[in-house]
Amino acid sequence: MANDVKSVAEGMADIARSGRIGRPVFVRWTETVRERGAAAQSAADTAVGHVSDWMGAAPDRQTVVGSPEAGNLTLFCAWDSGQSAIVATGVASADDRPGLDIALIGSSGAAYHEGSTEISA
């Protein structure tokens, strides 16, 4: 299954807003990217933007570990409301398509996405 990141994020936003899973309390966002450096940083920034949308606000605290130059960047986000998220990027293998793995954990349910973010030719 292949979906672009924006479509997946919109789908998750719909679920978060619907109340079906209760209040979003934790997000694990793991994305593999083709390019190191700015591309990894951009992917992580975009991810935090989407997660902030689901959580209802931007994180109040953020810890960054790893290195975009190496392709692996990890952001540990926390909200004063108790919510938290881990956003991580890693380089995709040369013979693999970029992928997106999300676990959106709510107070009474969860939504998951696994799949490529690039439709093959």
Added chain:
Amino acid sequence: MPGGSAKYGVLLVGGNRTHQETHAVAFAADPRCELVAVTDAAGISDERAELDEALASEHGIPFVPDLGEALALPGIDIVSMCAAIEDRGEAAVACARAGKALFLDKPLAGSIEAARAIRDAINESGARNQMYSYTGLPWAVAAKECIDSGRIGELRAIHADVLFAKGRAGTAPKGAVRREKSPPERFTFIDAKREFFDLGVYSVGLCLWLAGRRATEVTAITGNHFFAPHVERDIEDFGAVAMQLEEGVVATATGGRIGYHSHPKGGPHKIVVVGSEGTETFDAWTPHIEVSADEP
């Protein structure tokens, strides 16, 4: 085998309503082993003693209340340690000093001091030991083989999740914000236990085992997201941690209980390993078979 053909004698520390119930069944079923007695730490409650006696009765072995006396029984080779977390440091040290092989329930202890005391006693006595963990599971072994093979290049990061889909979530009061206190005083209650403490040991343990490196910086959060009893007992039902490991490797881990309707299987059990040349995922539930039918 001890004495050539004799069986390994097993002393059970801790009784029913602990993991000892399943450990005892496994030891009893192993033809190399023989259960000898049940015992426990000093100063346990009457309720705990009754639970110990109940397990002893189920297996037709004696309950010996005094740990020292139990360790002195003839034929004890192995100790299965399931004393209460609060008592585990003292009890495990006594067993290690007695030179018995130790099968230690997780987590090892309730404080760094107690864990170090156990480690030191084991080092001094040379007792063989193993703490229950996930490092022997096929998907964890596959992750280890991936890293060791070098096919993802140099290890950059490890992300591990061990969340259990158990219990009815959604009972925690809305907006409950956890304030962690240190050191924790109690770990286990009849209706709840510290979930990040109890399950995070799996995911954090996987990260450290897979990386073979120590943590140099740690950022963590615990939460009261799902269950009212955990809020009432002031213990966490969830936790997440980010660790900077030696040599620039990063690790993150989650542990907790998320409710039985929050995952199609037993809960997210997953490892992602990130290398300089690629990323691979190892999932306890993959591959799997899905069945769709009109049956309820």
